[in-house]
Amino acid sequence: MTTTTSIPLAVRPPFLLGVPNRITLVRTVVAMVIAAIAFRSGLLSWLVVGYAAYWLGDMADGAVARYRNEESVAGAVFDIVCDRACSFLLAAAFMATFPATIGPLAIFLVQLGVLDTMLSLAFLLWPGTLSPNYFYKVDRPIWIWNWSKPAKAVNTAAVVISLIVAHQTGAQWLPYSIALAACVVKVISSYRLIAILRGRRSAVPGQP
Helix, strand or coil: CCCHHHCCHHHCHHHHCCHHHHHHHHHHHHHHHHHHHHHHHCCHHHHHHHHHHHHHHHHHHHHHHHHCCCCCHHHHHHHHHHHHHHHHHHHHHHHHHCHHHHHHHHHHHHHHHHHHHHHHHHHHHCCCCCCHHHHHHCCHHHHHHHCCHHHHHHHHHHHHHHHHHHHHHCCCHHHHHHHHHHHHHHHHHHHHHHHHHCCCCCCCCCCC
16 A cells, blocks of 8 residues: 555645645636637736736745645646746737737747747756756756846746737837747757766856
């Protein structure tokens, strides 16, 4: 008979069904429902509310996991998957409502769906690393560029805020510039990660 202690920490039922993952599930459902409303209404206000629900919930689940000491690999993967579900549906609503956003959001979604997903899941290659938030223990430069507090704030928010600014001011070059800059960061980070995995470059672990 399998005992609780024989089950890996990352997949124990109390962690899979714990408060942080419940927050992740709720904020994902709420954000996606609001995105569907935005699709139907075509109102920018609903998109703003949807992104707010997504971002606030994303901050809350991580903060609660750390406070309750319930961080886990399973929770990190669940969070990564839910982030992309929210981002893609909200971006689709944005593009349907404001066709001028299709270009920069397409660039953003390519880097988020492919490059950023690969980078975010790379922590799984180093047992003992609970989530991308701890990737500084593997390689600090990649962590700084992608999961330090400034990098996480810029990763999605900068593109979305620039789209709203462009909608209000007509500065369509702004979201393109930010989306392309984010893509360049992900390409450089991916190249460094692959070089480390192939032994062509040494990882530089450090402190947050």
